[in-house]
Amino acid sequence: GQNIDQPTEMTATEGAIVQINCTYQTSGFNGLFWYQQHAGEAPTFLSYNVLDGLEEKGRFSSFLSRSKGYSYLLLKELQMKDSASYLCAVRDGDYKLSFGAGTTVTVRA
């Protein structure tokens, strides 16, 4: 099985940078995903890492270290619309995802 940990809540100011950490212990690893979920809506895909290193996509970047069982999602130039929950998910060899409980990010003016 998978054990995935991420902080429950984070607060940041508009225009700032926030880093959401995710640690995992797995019985099999086939990639790590980050999803964004606004309140009352479905999760939407943000990023995917399968190799060590940084993946950059606009204001969002995601990092993976497989040896440390660690990932982070970096949100830059925060906007009010970035207030949402961010879900870390690990995929196993059978292509099933296990999700962390999610980190609620609140962006304040």
Added chain:
Amino acid sequence: IAGITQAPTSQILAAGRRMTLRCTQDMRHNAMYWYRQDLGLGLRLIHYSNTAGTTGKGEVPDGYSVSRANTDDFPLTLASVVPSQTSVYFCASSDQGGDTGNEQFFGPGTRLTVL
């Protein structure tokens, strides 16, 4: 239809009733999934199907059943609902396999309340 749809949007029903949540995708994805989302627990996998005609159990399968008669549809049946099944249910699909990320796409969810 564009993407993945779920029905109903929400439902309130008495304990002991039978309920089927519907899920349809038009992306020709081979894999489909059912999750429940509860406050503080995140998304938990109930059942999944890697291809039409096959299904598998996830983390929390008890009290739920699924079928996958074709590529597009993946209904979730609760034979006799109990209050602990009050949750938001999400269906998802993905184009499994290959070298790409093959991310899962989620439907809008069904909010189920069992009294």
